[in-house]
Amino acid sequence: MRLSVRHVTRYVFEAPVKRLIQSHRLWPSEHGGQRILSWQVDTGAANAGAGFRDGAGDWTQTVSMKGPVTEFAITVSGVVETEDLSGVLRGYREQVPASAYLTSTRATAPTVELRTLAADALDGLDGASTLDRAHALARAVRDAIAYAGGRTEPATTAAEALEGGQGVCQDQTHVLIALAHIADIPARYVTGYLFATEDSVGAEASHAWAELFVGGLGWVGFDAANGCCPDARYIRLGSGFDASDGAPIRGVVEGAATETLEVSVAVTQGGQQQVQQ
Amino acid sequence: MTRQEQTFFNEMLTGSDVRAAYESLQRWQADMPSELRTLKQHEAEELFRRVGITFAVYGEGGDPERLIPFDMFPRVFTADEWRKLDRGIRQRAAALNAFIADVYDRREIIKAGRIPEHLVTRNEAFEKAVVGMRPPRNVWSHIVGIDLVRTGRDQFYVLEDNCRTPSGVSYMLQNREIMMRMFPQLFHENRIAPVDGYASALKRTLASVAPQKCDGEPNVVILTPGQFNSAYYEHSFLADLMGVDLVEGQDLFVEGDFVWMKTTEGPRKVDVIYRRIDDAFLDPLCFRPDSMLGVPGLMNVYRSGGVAICSAPGAGVADDKAVYTFVPEMVRFYLGEAPILENVPTWQCAKADDCKYVQENLSELVVKEVHGSGGYGMLVGPKADKAQIEAFRAKIAERPENYIAQPTLALSTVPTFVDEGVAPRHVDLRPYCLVGEKIELVPGGLTRVALKEGSLVVNSSQGGGVKDTWVLAE
Numbered sequence: 001m002r003l004s005v006r007h008v009t010r011y012v013f014e015a016p017v018k019r020l021i022q023s024h025r026l027w028p029s030e031h032g033g034q035r036i037l038s039w040q041v042d043t044g045a046a047n048a049g050a051g052f053r054d055g056a057g058d059w060t061q062t063v064s065m066k067g068p069v070t071e072f073a074i075t076v077s078g079v080v081e082t083e084d085l086s087g088v089l090r091g092y093r094e095q096v097p098a099s100a101y102l103t104s105t106r107a108t109a110p111t112v113e114l115r116t117l118a119a120d121a122l123d124g125l126d127g128a129s130t131l132d133r134a135h136a137l138a139r140a141v142r143d144a145i146a147y148a149g150g151r152t153e154p155a156t157t158a159a160e161a162l163e164g165g166q167g168v169c170q171d172q173t174h175v176l177i178a179l180a181h182i183a184d185i186p187a188r189y190v191t192g193y194l195f196a197t198e199d200s201v202g203a204e205a206s207h208a209w210a211e212l213f214v215g216g217l218g219w220v221g222f223d224a225a226n227g228c229c230p231d232a233r234y235i236r237l238g239s240g241f242d243a244s245d246g247a248p249i250r251g252v253v254e255g256a257a258t259e260t261l262e263v264s265v266a267v268t269q270g271g272q273q274q275v276q277q
Numbered sequence: 278m279t280r281q282e283q284t285f286f287n288e289m290l291t292g293s294d295v296r297a298a299y300e301s302l303q304r305w306q307a308d309m310p311s312e313l314r315t316l317k318q319h320e321a322e323e324l325f326r327r328v329g330i331t332f333a334v335y336g337e338g339g340d341p342e343r344l345i346p347f348d349m350f351p352r353v354f355t356a357d358e359w360r361k362l363d364r365g366i367r368q369r370a371a372a373l374n375a376f377i378a379d380v381y382d383r384r385e386i387i388k389a390g391r392i393p394e395h396l397v398t399r400n401e402a403f404e405k406a407v408v409g410m411r412p413p414r415n416v417w418s419h420i421v422g423i424d425l426v427r428t429g430r431d432q433f434y435v436l437e438d439n440c441r442t443p444s445g446v447s448y449m450l451q452n453r454e455i456m457m458r459m460f461p462q463l464f465h466e467n468r469i470a471p472v473d474g475y476a477s478a479l480k481r482t483l484a485s486v487a488p489q490k491c492d493g494e495p496n497v498v499i500l501t502p503g504q505f506n507s508a509y510y511e512h513s514f515l516a517d518l519m520g521v522d523l524v525e526g527q528d529l530f531v532e533g534d535f536v537w538m539k540t541t542e543g544p545r546k547v548d549v550i551y552r553r554i555d556d557a558f559l560d561p562l563c564f565r566p567d568s569m570l571g572v573p574g575l576m577n578v579y580r581s582g583g584v585a586i587c588s589a590p591g592a593g594v595a596d597d598k599a600v601y602t603f604v605p606e607m608v609r610f611y612l613g614e615a616p617i618l619e620n621v622p623t624w625q626c627a628k629a630d631d632c633k634y635v636q637e638n639l640s641e642l643v644v645k646e647v648h649g650s651g652g653y654g655m656l657v658g659p660k661a662d663k664a665q666i667e668a669f670r671a672k673i674a675e676r677p678e679n680y681i682a683q684p685t686l687a688l689s690t691v692p693t694f695v696d697e698g699v700a701p702r703h704v705d706l707r708p709y710c711l712v713g714e715k716i717e718l719v720p721g722g723l724t725r726v727a728l729k730e731g732s733l734v735v736n737s738s739q740g741g742g743v744k745d746t747w748v749l750a751e
Contacts, residue, residue: 047533049532100405
């Protein structure tokens with residue numbers, strides 16, 4: 001499937017800030033399920049540099065802008081050819097060992113309630129394959145956390161989301177990672193884009209899902225929000241331990257500021273391959 | 278063997294004979310009138326206070342304004358004794374660096390089954406952010422502090438390794454400085470290897486790991502958390518001695534491919550950062566987002582080869598107490614050599630058999646937290662009462678993987694000034710090994726002394742003091 005992405009992030013500062021600096025992981029990497037036909041990240045007059053590919057395979061780069069800055073926009077646009085590999089991340093180059101993703105963070109820390117949910121989900125699956133167990137955990141998340149916007153915050157933890165029983169894709173992903181860790185399955189947070197169909201959820205902004213490490217297959221994506229594994233509608237951007245660690249944009253500004261953030265994401269089918277100059 | 282029956286190695290005496298290395302010191306202390314001793318002790322305190330060296334060593338916490346007691350009786354190593362230590366310390370520093378480089382690269386030691394994978398990749402000091410990174414000269418720990426104890430004439434044990442930013446070297450330098458000022462004749466009578474080459478060796482080491490993108494003389498800075506940090510004195514002292522700038526996070530910024538320092542003449546590129554802040558606080562765009570101490574964007578510059586960070590982020594993976602057990606294995610695996618320095622036998626409570634042994638022998642053992650430091654959260658079995666032992670038994674049962682245990686070591690003693698004159702007190706040693714283009718080790722280190730009679734705990738937070746440490750020239 002050929003997908004076109006246009007993702008605009010715009011910061012408007014009430015009072016001008018002295019300086020702005022961000023670390024970007026906004027470039028999708030090639031793997032068996034996706035080929036990048038064109039990709040551009042436009043940050044206007046900002047100064048870019050210090051680019052490198054990290055151990056997890058993500059291209060990372062710094063942008064900074066001297067103030068006074070009252071407005072800053074990042075425009076990501078590109079065309080990607082995708083293929084349905086049933087969520088399996090094939091032919092992907094990375095160096096971080098899977099076992100490093102058994103590490104929990106504040107957002108994915110296990111609790112008694114999460115342990116109970118994992119135990120219930122895996123009941124009767126003692127001899128089952130890791131893949132079957134992973135599917136069972138993903139189903140359990142979908143049943144335990146109803147998709148609902150506005151009920152959780154960016155800092156909401158897996159435990160808190162489970163307690164509330166509602167959340168967005170970030171929360172569902174955090175809960176799935178926590179459950180996987182409890183089951184001793186390495187798991188990580190993945191960011192990307194989803195070509196929305198009528199019944200898909202969570203694609204208003206950038207999407208997020210989890211990858212669980214399954215021996216024999218490698219990393220396999222699980223989108224608890226949509227109860228499926230990523231297919232040709234998904235573009236994988238980058239990964240991390242949790243939403244904060246895996247964020248495509250991390251930044252700070254110098255000088256206290258009230259900022260307004262506008263994000264728009266459009267993923268459409270088709271699109272011409274843009275010729276990069 | 279109960280503690281009363283234990284005999285401790287006395288570094289000055291064999292029976293009642295004074296070892297040759299201590300002869301002149303023995304005369305010196307015997308000839309010193311007690312009024313002069315009191316006077317000199319006050320003078321030393323005054324000097325320490327004047328230079329402002331009051332912080333607790335090794336990040337132990339405690340009152341940062343408190344003066345750590347300085348004992349004027351030096352500790353002495355002969356050239357022979359030091360030769361073995363010197364080789365052992367350099368060997369260990371090399372192996373630790375090879376290990377860190379390996380675990381962020383091909384992980385050969387894990388593949389070879391010599392260390393369990395989870396001890397490395399699930400270690401909280403393992404930094405995913407530097408996997409695949411190759412810092413300049415592939416050096417990760419540029420200043421390795423190796424804590425040693427002695428239990429016999431030729432018996433030395435490594436207590437722990439410090440691969441991040443071991444502190445206390447300013448004590449090594451100031452203890453010597455003050456001794457030379459107060460007792461110059463001792464330095465004429467004895468041929469004592471100098472330690473004042475440390476600062477230039479440190480600068481040489483740091484400059485030698487400047488990144489490839491640096492052309493010309495590398496600009497080296499020390500990054501401090503600020504004047505409220507307990508080791509701030511040491512940061513500014515070392516910056517002074519090396520003639521480099523002491524900076525805080527807010528003095529630096531990232532622009533393009535490099536890190537820059539704000540100066541009155543405009544931005545100046547920084548090539549090597551000797552950081553005295555923890556990984557978690559280095560860069561809010563990579564680690565803790567709430568850090569105000571670091572430099573936003575620093576890690577991207579580091580990873581793309583624009584700046585060197587000493588010690589390298591992630592170096593701590595080699596120095597926790599669970600990984601410690603495997604250091605002799607690292608020496609064999611990477612260097613193909615027999616380890617010169619021995620580890621203290623260690624029981625890992627994470628292993629069921631070890632844990633059982635530990636629980637059955639708590640009253641004989643020293644139990645430590647895997648990630649603890651500074652003598653806190655530690656049980657000294659032979660010194661503990663029943664309630665303390667039972668409290669620890671419960672703690673270990675709850676989180677066995679959090680504890681290791683070691684036998685109570687018979688730490689050597691060194692003569693020390695006490696109210697009644699001179700008496701043996703237990704000591705340890707921290708030498709500071711520098712790793713860059715070369716491995717360099719200044720002959721000496723920091724000797725900590727347990728000032729309380731019978732005490733085996735040398736931590737300054739628990740009544741420990743410091744001594745000048747001599748290595749006699751050949």
